[in-house]
Structure formats: structure tokens, C-alpha cells
Amino acid sequence: MDPFFAEIVRHIETRCIEAGYWAIVLSSHGQAELEANALDMLRSLKVAGAIIAPLGQASDEELIHQFASEVPTVLCDSRLDGVGVFVGTDNFQTIDLIVDYLSRAGDPPCFVEMPPVNANAYERKDAYVRSMERLGLDPKIIPIVGEGWDFERLGYEQGLRLIASRELPSNTILCANDRIAIGMLAAAYEKGLRVGRGPGSAIRIAGHDDHPLSRFTCPPLTTVSQDYTAIADRSLHILFDAIEHNDAHIPSSQVRLEGKLIMRISA
Incomplete structure (x- = not known):
């Protein structure tokens, strides 16, 4: 699916x-x-x-x-x-690319990890830490709550928790994959937060993969492609x-x- x-x-x-x-x-x-x-x-x-x-x-x-x-x-x-x-x-190349961009364009990103279902989960988290340290920045990793491959639901539920508790350590969120980011976008909408990089935006959300549906989210998702x-x-x-x-x-x-x-x- x-x-x-x-x-x-x-x-x-x-x-x-x-x-x-x-x-x-x-x-x-x-x-x-x-x-x-x-x-x-x-x-x-x-x-x-x-x-x-x-x-x-x-x-x-x-x-x-x-x-x-x-x-x-x-x-x-x-x-x-x-x-x-x-x-x-090459997860280390792609994560470094988007961490560098996000840090130059606004607040340095915190990182919402994916469940440890495969090597990509570990590589992307390690790549994020390495990229932030290369830039002289403090890595901020947010563990995902839950298991399995239902990434959109996990991202949505985590987004609701983080926004409601005001525990986000940055106004820029880099998600380990686009499907988690799609869930985060839905949570931000439900909580009345405007997502984007323009005037009046409260939060920035980015992903990884260039999922075929990521260009059609609201707003369209910034990401790195596979x-x-x-x-x-x-x-x-x-x-x-x-x-x-x-x-x-x-x-x-x-x-x-x-x-x-x-x-x-x-x-």
C-alpha cells in the first residue's frame, strides 16, 4: 500500500x-x-x-x-x-542536505525519529546527529511513541501530543520519513498551527523520501528525494x-x- x-x-x-x-x-x-x-x-x-x-x-x-x-x-x-x-x-548525504538547508533557512531542526523497523531508522537518526554536530548545533531527537509501519498515524498522534504539551524544542521539525511528516501536518492543522516558511507561519515541517503524495499535501511537503x-x-x-x-x-x-x-x- x-x-x-x-x-x-x-x-x-x-x-x-x-x-x-x-x-x-x-x-x-x-x-x-x-x-x-x-x-x-x-x-x-x-x-x-x-x-x-x-x-x-x-x-x-x-x-x-x-x-x-x-x-x-x-x-x-x-x-x-x-x-x-x-x-x-545514501541517508547520510540526504539528511545532511536537508539539515543544512533547514538550519540556514530558519531555526535548526529537531528530529522526529521513525520506529526502529529497519536500518534506515538508525542511519537517519545517526546522520541527523552527525550533521547537527558538523554545524556546531545541539541535536534534539524526539522519540516516536508506538511501533510498526503505520507511520502516518504515529506522526499524527505524536504531533498532537507535542503541540498540546508545548514540548517542541524547535519550530522546525525534520521527520525521519514523509509518512510521519504527513501525520505531523494533519496534527498541526487540527491544532490551528500554520505550517510553512512564509509570514504568519508558526512551524516548519520537513520529511525524507519525496513520497509520491508529498507534493499534494497541504501545504506541499519539503523533503529530500529517493x-x-x-x-x-x-x-x-x-x-x-x-x-x-x-x-x-x-x-x-x-x-x-x-x-x-x-x-x-x-x-
Whole structure:
């Protein structure tokens, strides 16, 4: 249901068809058992190769490692240490980009983290701290209350709590992903706070990912992009190369892609 994954799947399907392959799409729906079942099914179907966006924290890493030793495998979105090639966004580059912009354009940002569902959660928080310290600023991290992948609801509920208690340490909020930021925008609206960087605005809110719906929020969300097309293309390039050379095991490595600052009205 997340448009981020839908966009990646769309690009992968299109390019597989063009290359003469049939793409089989399976979803874990956030459940480790379904992720394990999907791996077993792919193995039984004797697929030529696989691109996996693992759950992350909830994944059976040993199971995925075993699968990747038998089937050419590329991981995207969330990395697992020592498992195949990972293709994803350079969180340290993207977070540094938006922290630098937000700090130059107004109050330095506090950071609303995401639940620790995968490596992105840890990387983006670490990247924020590193960027703030590089600028000689004091990092201010706001833990998210709750678990799971229902990011919009978690952001909305946290936003309501922070605004009602007047506990926001800054008038600029950087959220770990756009979906949390969308929830924060809804909370600010409900509490009567004007979001933006123009006159009369009370708060600035920014995110990360350039979620396909972020340009249509109210106000449109300032963010940093993940390049969906590049993630799909690089993943498939590596996978097709391994299939062509009959290389069942792809050595572990990382391909990190840079993102771009997307300046909109919210910050």
C-alpha cells in the first residue's frame, strides 16, 4: 500500500518485461512469517533471481542469507549486514542536505525519529546527529511513541501530543520519513498551527523520501528525494549481470545513491 514500494515495483516489472523476464511480486505485509513463506515459494519456483526489500528488524537474517547463497539476490530499501548487494539511498548525504538547508533557512531542526523497523531508522537518526554536530548545533531527537509501519498515524498522534504539551524544542521539525511528516501536518492543522516558511507561519515541517503524495499535501511537503527509478535500474542491472554470468552468489556490497533537496512550502 506504500506508494514508495509501488513505484519501485512498477519500474522493476516494466524493465523485466522489456528484458524478457516475468516478474513475480510477493508481499510480506509487514509479517516475518509471510516473508519466510515468500522466500520458500520463490525457491520452489526456481526463479532466475530476486530483488528483496526485507522487513529489516523483524526479518530472519539467516534465512535470507541462505536464500541469497542459492539464488542471485539484490536487496533494496533496507540493508542486512553481509547479505548480497544492497542498493539504496545514501541517508547520510540526504539528511545532511536537508539539515543544512533547514538550519540556514530558519531555526535548526529537531528530529522526529521513525520506529526502529529497519536500518534506515538508525542511519537517519545517526546522520541527523552527525550533521547537527558538523554545524556546531545541539541535536534534539524526539522519540516516536508506538511501533510498526503505520507511520502516518504515529506522526499524527505524536504531533498532537507535542503541540498540546508545548514540548517542541524547535519550530522546525525534520521527520525521519514523509509518512510521519504527513501525520505531523494533519496534527498541526487540527491544532490551528500554520505550517510553512512564509509570514504568519508558526512551524516548519520537513520529511525524507519525496513520497509520491508529498507534493499534494497541504501545504506541499519539503523533503529530500529517493530516486525510485535509479534504485530499480541499478538493482536490475546487478541482478541481470549475475544471471547472465550464472553467478548464484553475488558478493556482499553496497550501492548508495544520492538524493536531491525538494523545496516546497512546508519548510
